[in-house]
Amino acid sequence: MAINLNGVGSQPTLNKSDRIAREESAVARSSSSEVDSKKTLAEDTVQISSVAQSLQASAGADEKSSVDMDKVEQIKQALAAGEYKIDTEKLASRMMAMDSLFA
Numbered sequence: 001m002a003i004n005l006n007g008v009g010s011q012p013t014l015n016k017s018d019r020i021a022r023e024e025s026a027v028a029r030s031s032s033s034e035v036d037s038k039k040t041l042a043e044d045t046v047q048i049s050s051v052a053q054s055l056q057a058s059a060g061a062d063e064k065s066s067v068d069m070d071k072v073e074q075i076k077q078a079l080a081a082g083e084y085k086i087d088t089e090k091l092a093s094r095m096m097a098m099d100s101l102f103a
Helices: 016-043 050-066 069-081 088-101
Strands: none
Touching: none
């Protein structure tokens, strides 16, 4: 038993040249929308509130003051020379203390 499906569906049947023309116009539209979106992106701006700026400035100051760069350099040199010793018991106890903060 044969079923005739001609004319079923909302899309009309297109020949090859019509399909190519539609594809080319779709590509042209997408290319122009990409250009428009790039133009829009170039115009976007971001403003940081004064509170956020002051928090950022104070965080940067805290980081700079809390790092002992002399000690960092000593540790780097000891690592490079293979002389840096790690106290594993001290490390383990500090890891356990930190872990208890999150338990």
